[in-house]
């Protein structure tokens with residue numbers, strides 16, 4: 001047990017905790033701080049704002065990271081980087097975990113361990129308001145909800 005590879009908090013439904021397996025958290029408690037990696041360009045989860053004239057990283061993920069650190073009795077250190085650099089940073093121990101609105105994908109799942117989900121994102125297709133009258137909603141929500149009333153022209 002306890003082959004700790006790294007943790008990514010993912011954003012697909014609702015999550016309670018980020019878990020390590022084994023006694024992974026003990027090392028941070030001993031060290032006194034937790035390093036959370038994020039890419040602060042993803043409001044409302046993590047983004048820059050100015051507070052009292054100071055550039056500050058805020059958002060729901062940041063609040064969660066603060067809660068997590070304080071419940072562990074350690075300080076929080078945020079390490080900001082490009083989103084695509086996060087998993088590499090986790091694997092090379094530059095950060096202790098990622099909390100950055102990251103969704104679980106098969107490729108990421110091969111490299112790191114995800115927490116239980118804490119947020120569900122729903123992606124939608126956008127159309128012009130003026131086109132809406134030509135579109136019929138489908139009753140089944142698990143399939144695309146909107147299809148054109150007319151069939152697409154046959155490709156020759």
Ligand code: ARG
Nearest residue numbers: 039041042083100101102103
């Ligand atoms: N949920 C998407 C993903 O996992 C986008 C996350 C972007 N997050 C960010 N902090 N920029 O690929």
